[in-house]
Amino acid sequence: MTTKHPAATDTRPGAVQVSVHDKATGAVVVNAAIALYRGTGDCARFEPDNWDGGLEPPLEVRITDARGYATFSDLPPAAYVAVYDHFPVMAPQCAQVHAGCAALLCFDLEVDPEVTLSFETPDCQPSDCHIARVSDRVTAQVSFFGDASGDVRSHIDVVPVAPWTRVRGEDYQFTCTVRRPGVQRFEAQMLLGRRATAMLAGVAGPGASGAGGPPAMIALTTEFEAEERTPQLIAGNVGVSLSRTETEPTEDLPLWTLIRNSTEAMSFTNYLHFIDSLFCAEPSNSNAFGPAGFEGERFLKKADRFHHLRHRRALPFTDAESYRVLKAATEAFVMVNCGVLSKPLAFNPDEDNAYLDRRDIPPGKDLETVLLNDYLEKVDGTATLPYLAIIRRKLPDIPIQLAQGREHDADLCFGILQDKLANPCLLELIWSYWHEEGMLVQTMNAITQRFQNVRGPGVNDPLANTEIDMLRPLNNLIWGYTQDEQHRLTVVRRNYEYDHHYGVRLDGKAVQHIRAADTRSKFLEAFHHLLRLCTQFYKQDDDTTVKADAFPVLNALKEVHLILSQGAHNQFGDLPSTARIEMLMQQWLLARPEFREFLPTRLMVAYPEPWMDRVDAMKKLQGWTDTSVVHFRSLAMFGEQVLLSVRYGAWADIYEPTPAFNWARFWRPQVQGYIHAYRAATGVDLSVEKVDAQAEATIPSVLLRQRLAEQIRGTA
Structure with missing residues (x-):
């Protein structure tokens, strides 16, 4: 339905009245700019195709009123040319004004607008009725004919009147939901854009819009009837439930999955399986202890790396072959598993999709396909993580070196190692820090x-009168480990790097006076702030009546990512892997059955890994902290996974909250596990909103010393 064009009303002498309307429907065109020029000769010889009115400016420019008319008054007798300056293009028209007479002109546009309505039920099924019902979805399709070329259509738009809204991705399709019965109306304005011709540029007259002004408009209206929906009786029990907020898959899901799978593959359990498979399995049953899944597929690769390293790693002392082989095997295990993009990729589709489903995250397409086709970026022909691609673009003048199996030779060249760019070794030093705070290294020391017959500090050494005869089967291993002390990292060396990475330090006589050149003093505050925001997010996310706000989490992720990247220098590439190799060997030695007889362990406590009860037993003997090493192992494992996802994600270039929303859901077990273990170890609860700011920013070693002092006072 459109507004019909009314009859002419201004027929005064010396006037030219111009009307604009649609030829087929009679719909009036308001706000249309009409320019009037002085013609040459008379209208009988006027040729529209040969007329050129751009030599002189128009006499006057007016716009059509609500009835579709533009009137030019008080004109002397002469020939006049009217020009319509909108789309679609219309030929100019000539009007002859005689003394005492008025002239009428009419621009008949061939737009022919038409509105077609369709109805859809609330469950998105097409309705076969011509009458809408309450809650139905009504779609209005506006079409027009005439000159429908691409250039013309690009200058024509349709703007609906509320509550109608434009269908996403469609130019002339609009929708609304029926809210009440009765007569409903679709209303819209068809906008005919200005041609902004040179002959009208900068010219304005009374009531004129000028070049670039508002477009001409045709009002579109149509009505339909809506009625109440017939209620349907439902028998039986009717249940109502609320569900959590929906989200959508993002391209960084494969990276988080690889981090989780790879760090779990580097667990002590898999390490124990690997060592046992190499040294303890019978030749006829070499796979008796072999791990399953992608870890099993990498077994041959680790074995090859082990055989390669065992011939290159040598020790400068005798009777240490067992220790040398263990050291080479441990290095092979870490080097193969730490690369997040090592082949085969660490995907396990069934378990990965089940994990995402438990987090209420839709998996979308195959994770490996998303990783290779959508997430990784090509840099100089090398596929790498987006974060590393950003770093590479900052160094365009540095060439990429190919090691070609001689990685140490490539280190001598000036450039970036392709393998480290394409497949970085994802290890976090926080794993070693928390195990050291849990007294793993101190136990082995x-x-x-005692193996060297050296009395410990203090008057009474608990191990002084302990017989070590039951450790005789491990003599070669302990001998090699002891002799290799000069080639292992010192506590001072690790302590400086802890401070460089995370701004945390150990507490003890050996590390009392460190003078760090560069420290991450803001890391602990920023990381704990992120964990607290995650706790608040989880409360909102569990409330099915609200949509959780992920913007605070996103901003906190950006802050922690920035601080972590500032510490990715100095010994960042080598010290974490070296510390991991040394501590894995310490765990394996303590897990040997001989230590069960040497230390008074508690067999009925279900420790996740067999070395843990040895450490807790030593802490009991020495009077160290009574907090179980289980909590420190949780801090190490969960902290590494969370920080790896923050460090290697391209958070600096993300502004939408959806990736942060998915990140918080994906890492929820790790985040809440870390918060619980931190409270158990230090006494500070990071989940409360009003936590003591001073305690939150205090480094863990100070909190642990304070708890140990309280423990000693309580037993005095």
Whole structure:
């Protein structure tokens, strides 16, 4: 339905009245700019195709009123040319004004607008009725004919009147939901854009819009009837439930999955399986201890790396072959598993999709396909993580070196190693830090001191009168470990790097006076702030009546990512892997059955890994902290996974909250596990909103020393 064109009303002498309307429907065109020029000769010889009115400016420019008319008054007798300056293009028209007479002109546009309505039920099924019902979805399709070329259509738009809204991706399709019964109306304005011709540029007259002004408009209206929906009786029990907020898959899901799978593959359990498979399995049953899944597929690769390294790693002392082989095997295990993009990729589709489903995250397409086709970026022909691609673009003048199996030779060249760009070794030093705070290294140091017949500090050494005869089967291993002390990282060396990475330090006599050149003093505050925001996000996300706000989490991720990247220098590439190799060997030695007889362990406690009860037993003997090493192992494992996802994600270039929304859901077990373990170890609860700011920013070693002092006072 459109507004019909009314009859002419201004027929005064010396006037030219111009009307604009649609030829087929009679719909009036308002706000149309009409320019009037002085013609040459008379209208009988006027040829529209040969007329050129651009030599002189128009006499006057007016726009059509609500009835579709533009009137030019008080004109002397002469020939006049009227020009319509909108789309679609219309030929100019000539009007002859005689003394005492008025002239009428009419621009008949061939737009022919038409509105077609269709109805859809609430469950998105097409309705076969011509009458809408309450809650139905009504779609209005506006079409027009005439000159429908691409250039013309690009200058014509349709703007609906509320509550109608434009269908996403469609130019002339609009929708609304029926809210009440009765007569409903679709209303819209068809906008005919200005041609902004040179002959009208900068010219304005009374009531004129000028070049670039508002477009001409045709009002579109149509009506339909809506009625109440017939209620349907439902028998039986009717249940109502609320579900959590929906989200959509993002391209960084494969990276988080690889981080989770790879770090779990580097667990002590898999390490124990690998070592046992190499040294303890019978030749006829070599796979008796072999791990399953992608870890099993990498077994041959680790074995090859082990055989390669065992011939290159040598020790400068005798009777240490067992220790040398263990060291080479551990290095092979870490080097193969730490690369997040190592082939085969660490995907396990069934388990990965089940994990995402438990987090209420839709998996979308195959994770490996998304990783290779959508997430990784090509840099100089090398596929790498988006974060590393950003770093590479900052260094365009540095060439990429190919090691070609001689990685140490490539280190001598000036350039970036392709393998480190394409497949970075994802290890976090926080894993070693928390195990050291859990007294793993101190336990092994006390044992080697006793092995060398050295009395421990203090008057009474708990191990002084302990017989070590039951450790005789491990003599070669402990001998090699002890002799290799000069080639292992010192506590001072690790402590400086802990401070460089995370702004945390150990507490003890050996590390009392460190003078760090560069420290991440803001890391602990920023990381704990992120964990607290995650706790608030989880409360909102569990409330099915609200949509959780992920913007605070996104901003906190950006802050932690920036601080972590500032510490990715100095010994960042080598010290974490070296510390991991050394501590894995310490765990394996303590897990040997001989230590069960050497230390008074508690067999009925279900420790996740067999070395843990040895450490707790040593802490009991020495009077160290009574917090179980289980909590420190949780801090190490969960902290590494969370920080890897923050460090290697391209958070600096993300502004939408959806990736942060998915990140918080994906890492929820790790985040809440870390918060719980941190409270158990230090006494500070990071989940409360009003936590003591001073305690939150205090480094863990100070909190642990304070708890140990309270423990000693309580037993005095």
